[in-house]
Amino acid sequence: MKNMQLAPLCLADLREAVQGEPSLMHVSKQELALLLKKTACRMTSIQAAGFQEVCPIGIIDFNKWEWPQGVGLYGLYNYYRASGDGEYLAYLHGWYSKRISEGLPEKNVNTMAPMLTLAHLLEHKPDPDSLSLCTEWAEWIIHEMPRTQDGGLQHIVSGEANVQQLWDDTLYMTVLFLAKMGVLLKRQDYIDEAIHQYLVHIKYLFDTKTGLWFHGWTFDGRHNFAKALWARGNCWITAGTMDFIEILKLDGGVRRHLVDTVSAQVDSLSRLQHADGMWHTLLDDPSSYLECSATAGFGYGILKGVRLGLLDAKYSVVGKRALQAVIRNIAEDGTVNQVSYGTGMGRDLEHYRRIPLCPMAYGQALCVLVLCEGLLLEPGSS
Numbered sequence: 001m002k003n004m005q006l007a008p009l010c011l012a013d014l015r016e017a018v019q020g021e022p023s024l025m026h027v028s029k030q031e032l033a034l035l036l037k038k039t040a041c042r043m044t045s046i047q048a049a050g051f052q053e054v055c056p057i058g059i060i061d062f063n064k065w066e067w068p069q070g071v072g073l074y075g076l077y078n079y080y081r082a083s084g085d086g087e088y089l090a091y092l093h094g095w096y097s098k099r100i101s102e103g104l105p106e107k108n109v110n111t112m113a114p115m116l117t118l119a120h121l122l123e124h125k126p127d128p129d130s131l132s133l134c135t136e137w138a139e140w141i142i143h144e145m146p147r148t149q150d151g152g153l154q155h156i157v158s159g160e161a162n163v164q165q166l167w168d169d170t171l172y173m174t175v176l177f178l179a180k181m182g183v184l185l186k187r188q189d190y191i192d193e194a195i196h197q198y199l200v201h202i203k204y205l206f207d208t209k210t211g212l213w214f215h216g217w218t219f220d221g222r223h224n225f226a227k228a229l230w231a232r233g234n235c236w237i238t239a240g241t242m243d244f245i246e247i248l249k250l251d252g253g254v255r256r257h258l259v260d261t262v263s264a265q266v267d268s269l270s271r272l273q274h275a276d277g278m279w280h281t282l283l284d285d286p287s288s289y290l291e292c293s294a295t296a297g298f299g300y301g302i303l304k305g306v307r308l309g310l311l312d313a314k315y316s317v318v319g320k321r322a323l324q325a326v327i328r329n330i331a332e333d334g335t336v337n338q339v340s341y342g343t344g345m346g347r348d349l350e351h352y353r354r355i356p357l358c359p360m361a362y363g364q365a366l367c368v369l370v371l372c373e374g375l376l377l378e379p380g381s382s
Contacts, residue, residue: 046061068342108157115134115177122134141174150200175198178194212269215233226347242262263312266305277323303320323371326370
C-alpha cells in the first residue's frame with residue numbers, strides 16, 4: 001500500500017463543505033470516494049509510535065491478530081466491496097497469509113474478530129485451508145467457549161477470563177462471525193446459537209429506561225458494573241445489528257425484535273447527538289469528551305438501517321450529521337482523530353472519561369463504513 005497514488009484532496013475544503021444542514025449537497029461522490037480511499041489506506045500503517053499503550057499485549061499495530069485489527073480488516077473488506085479495488089482484496093489475502101504463517105494466538109472473544117473477514121473472503125476465493133481454520137474456530141465457539149449463566153458467551157479475552165461477564169462487544173467481535181459461518185456452511189446450529197446470543201445479550205444489557213445499552217453485566221452479584229452507557233459499546237450494537245440481520249436475512253419475530261430494540265436505541269441517540277453531529281463517550285454525560293469511532297458506527301448503522309427499510313426515514317438526518325462530523329475529524333493524511341483507545345470494563349464512570357485518544361484501526365474502519373454509506377446516499381436527500 002505504500003506506493004499507492006492518491007488524487008489530490010483538500011480536506012480543509014471538504015470540511016467546509018459539510019458545515020450546516022446535513023444534505024451533503026456540496027460534497028461530490030468523487031470527493032467522498034477519494035476521502036474513503038485515503039482513510040482506508042491510512043489504516044494499514046497504523047502503529048503505536050509515540051503512544052504508551054495501556055493494554056499489555058499491544059493492540060495498535062495493524063500487523064497483529066486482535067480485535068482492533070479484526071474490525072479494521074472488516075472495514076477494508078467493505079471498502080473493497082464498495083470500490084471494487086482489487087488491490088485491497090490482494091492486501092487482505094496477504095495479511096491473512098502472513099499472520100497465519102506466524103502462528104495464531106489463543107482463541108477468545110477478541111481474537112475471533114479477524115475471522116469474520118476471512119469467512120467473507122471464502123466467497124471470493126474458496127480455500128480449503130481457510131475454510132478448515134474458520135470451521136475450527138466456529139466449532140470452538142459452539143463447543144468450548146466458556147459460558148455464563150443463561151448460556152451467554154463469557155467475554156473471555158487475552159489475559160482476562162472475565163468469569164460470568166457479558167459485554168456488548170462480544171456480539172460484534174464473535175457473534176457476527178458465527179452467523180456468517182452458519183450461512184456459509186448451512187449450519188442451522190450455528191445460526192440458532194448466534195440468534196440465542198443476541199437475545200441473551202439484549203436481556204441483560206438493554207436499558208429499558210433509555211433504550212441504550214450498558215457496557216456489561218456480571219452474574220457475580222448480578223449488576224451492570226458502573227451502568228455505563230458507553231458510546232462505542234452502543235455503536236457495536238447499532239452497526240452490528242444491521243449487518244447481523246443482513247447476513248442471516250432474518251425475518252419474522254426475531255427480526256422484528258432486533259429492529260424494535262435498535263429503533264429504541266436510535267430514538268434515544270437522536271436526542272443525545274451533540275450539535276456538531278458527534279456523541280459523548282458516555283452518551284448521557286455532556287462532560288465526557290466527544291468520540292469519533294462511536295459517531296462513525298452510529299452513522300453507519302443508522303444510514304444503513306434507513307436504506308434497508310429497517311429504521312424510520314426520519315433518522316436519516318441523524319446519520320448524515322454523524323457522517324459530516326466524521327469528515328471533519330479526518331486529518332489530511334487520512335488519520336481519523338478523536339478516537340478513544342481500547343476500553344475495558346469500568347467499575348466507575350470516571351474510567352471512561354480517562355480513556356486516552358489515539359488513532360486506532362477500528363476508528364479508521366468505522367469511518368470507512370459510514371463513508372461507504374455516504375456514497376449510497378441519493379444526491380439532495382434529506
